[in-house]
Amino acid sequence: MIPTLLIIILFIYWPTVSAFLLSFYKEAPFGNVKIFVGFENYIELFRNQYYIEALKVTLIYVLITVSSVIFFGYLIALLLDNKVFGVKFYRTLIFTPYAISFTIAGALWAFMLNPVVGHISYFVSRLTGTRINWLAEPPYALISITIASIWKMLPFSIIFYLAGLQSIPEEVIESAIIDGTNNWQRIWKIKFPMLSPTTFYLIIMEITHSMFQSFGLIDIMTKGGPIGTTTTLIYRLYLDAFYFQKTGEAAAQSVILFLIMCFITFFYFRFGEKTVHYQ
Amino acid sequence: MKISSKKKLTYVLIEIGLIIVSLIMFMPFLLAIFISFMEPTEVFTYPPKIFPSKINFGNYIDALNTIPLGKMLLNSLLVSSCVTVGKLITGTLGAFAFSSFNFKGKNTLFFTLFITLFLPAETVLILPLFMIMSKFGWINTYWALIIPFTASATNTFLFRQHFLTIPTELEDAAKIDGASPMQYFRKILIPLSGPMIAGASIINFVTAWSMYLWPMIVSMDTNKYVAQIAVKMFIASDVINNWAVIMAGTILVALPTLILFFVLQDLFVKSLVTSGLKG
Numbered sequence: 001m002i003p004t005l006l007i008i009i010l011f012i013y014w015p016t017v018s019a020f021l022l023s024f025y026k027e028a029p030f031g032n033v034k035i036f037v038g039f040e041n042y043i044e045l046f047r048n049q050y051y052i053e054a055l056k057v058t059l060i061y062v063l064i065t066v067s068s069v070i071f072f073g074y075l076i077a078l079l080l081d082n083k084v085f086g087v088k089f090y091r092t093l094i095f096t097p098y099a100i101s102f103t104i105a106g107a108l109w110a111f112m113l114n115p116v117v118g119h120i121s122y123f124v125s126r127l128t129g130t131r132i133n134w135l136a137e138p139p140y141a142l143i144s145i146t147i148a149s150i151w152k153m154l155p156f157s158i159i160f161y162l163a164g165l166q167s168i169p170e171e172v173i174e175s176a177i178i179d180g181t182n183n184w185q186r187i188w189k190i191k192f193p194m195l196s197p198t199t200f201y202l203i204i205m206e207i208t209h210s211m212f213q214s215f216g217l218i219d220i221m222t223k224g225g226p227i228g229t230t231t232t233l234i235y236r237l238y239l240d241a242f243y244f245q246k247t248g249e250a251a252a253q254s255v256i257l258f259l260i261m262c263f264i265t266f267f268y269f270r271f272g273e274k275t276v277h278y279q
Numbered sequence: 280m281k282i283s284s285k286k287k288l289t290y291v292l293i294e295i296g297l298i299i300v301s302l303i304m305f306m307p308f309l310l311a312i313f314i315s316f317m318e319p320t321e322v323f324t325y326p327p328k329i330f331p332s333k334i335n336f337g338n339y340i341d342a343l344n345t346i347p348l349g350k351m352l353l354n355s356l357l358v359s360s361c362v363t364v365g366k367l368i369t370g371t372l373g374a375f376a377f378s379s380f381n382f383k384g385k386n387t388l389f390f391t392l393f394i395t396l397f398l399p400a401e402t403v404l405i406l407p408l409f410m411i412m413s414k415f416g417w418i419n420t421y422w423a424l425i426i427p428f429t430a431s432a433t434n435t436f437l438f439r440q441h442f443l444t445i446p447t448e449l450e451d452a453a454k455i456d457g458a459s460p461m462q463y464f465r466k467i468l469i470p471l472s473g474p475m476i477a478g479a480s481i482i483n484f485v486t487a488w489s490m491y492l493w494p495m496i497v498s499m500d501t502n503k504y505v506a507q508i509a510v511k512m513f514i515a516s517d518v519i520n521n522w523a524v525i526m527a528g529t530i531l532v533a534l535p536t537l538i539l540f541f542v543l544q545d546l547f548v549k550s551l552v553t554s555g556l557k558g
Contacts, residue, residue: 003372008432011426094304094305101491103507111310117522118327154304156551215492216492219492234402
């Protein structure tokens with residue numbers, strides 16, 4: 001017990017406390033003089049248009065990626081939950097993006113969307129007749145990031161939904177068939193509600209994936225650009241902490257992210273506990 | 280007759296659906312592999328070619344020579360293995376304490392861990408954690424890449440969950456035979472957790488292998504870089520825009536976890552789903 005606790009306290013609790021403390025100070029440009037400024041860092045943060053922009057980008061990005069991953073994840077799991085020819089092979093192919101990092105996913109998509117050599121970029125330009133510079137033009141950069149992230153995040157959801165679907169007792173489905181339900185009704189009115197604990201867990205996990213883990217993908221594909229349109233909260237934090245070295249403001253951002261995660265964990269603890277029943 | 284033909288149609292539709300989804304999900308890997316075998320000039324043909332004219336490994340050799348990729352892969356292997364072993368030790372010991380002993384403050388401790396369950400400390404608390412590392416003098420060392428990650432709530436809860444399924448009679452019998460708790464832990468609990476340990480190991484290894492933002496911040500020279508950073512170096516140094524080499528390098532970085540996944544897919548999937556179970 002003690003080693004676990006020691007590591008957790010040293011490397012999670014200590015930095016948390018230190019983030020809170022730092023967020024109330026401002027560092028003088030020269031030397032190590034720290035001035036207590038109270039909540040000023042937070043107030044400045046919410047007056048900072050770049051931060052507000054990052055907040056908006058994150059909200060759109062997380063909302064679209066997570067809801068798509070949940071929706072398509074469920075649909076693809078339904079397809080895989082059939083005894084058809086070669087289903088095991090399809091499963092392997094479909095799960096593969098799970099085994100790579102967001103960084104690698106970013107590189108693969110950066111290639112396919114490259115305006116000169118990329119296959120997707122070529123394909124779309126043939127379809128629409130216009131050449132789009134996917135990673136360098138404002139609305140398209142965020143669209144690219146979103147699509148690549150959905151591709152990377154999907155297998156995680158599919159794996160959980162498939163396990164959930166396979167654990168639904170056969171009798172439940174049989175009695176539903178006897179009750180005269182059609183396939184569509186069984187998919188959405190019986191199976192989906194039965195898997196709500198899975199959905200609940202997945203929403204939380206995929207939110208953390210798209211809020212934090214996606215950093216590698218964004219850093220490879222767009223570096224937060226063009227003009228900040230793909231700068232999410234974590235990318236903003238990275239820029240302010242290590243590029244602009246605004247210690248106080250970066251700490252305040254950490255605190256806000258920490259509180260968001262606490263809220264999500266509390267929410268899970270409060271509502272997830274009672275309903276989880278995978279097996 | 281009518282029912283069976285309708286069934287056949289559904290079967291065919293599912294089959295087609297699965298083929299399309301598999302193609303979409305696996306396409307980026309296929310393209311990357313094909314491109315990595317092309318001559319650098321072949322990549323720039325218009326319209327873009329899909330298949331290389333012949334298989335040549337020149338790009339892989341170039342990828343290994345342009346940056347110290349071999350050293351970086353070894354670094355990743357070292358760091359990920361140490362993190363995996365560390366997490367196993369702290370995880371099983373912590374879980375043993377939770378499952379077999381009653382002690383004062385057990386619930387408080389449990390809660391202390393629970394809060395950190397969804398918190399990716401190395402991203403959310405990146406700045407204060409970085410400051411702690413520099414206090415320890417750990418910047419640009421393997422310690423910074425390993426020690427903070429050698430314990431996690433997820434692992435502790437995962438093993439606790441598993442230990443609770445082992446009948447208490449075993450522990451009682453061991454006690455009667457005069458075995459100390461540590462003997463019981465080493466000789467009975469651990470051998471009974473084989474598949475669990477294997478499953479947790481591969482997930483921990485892949486997670487550690489995929490780390491990107493944190494190593495990028497704490498490692499200062501290429502000698503200490505992990506393989507994920509190689510992807511960024513390839514993309515950033517594309518003065519000649521040599522995508523064949525970039526893709527070859529990307530594949531080399533992705534290969535270890537991909538092989539693990541292809542070989543141990545069932546174990547992978549099973550343990551991933553179990554780790555999603557609440558502790």
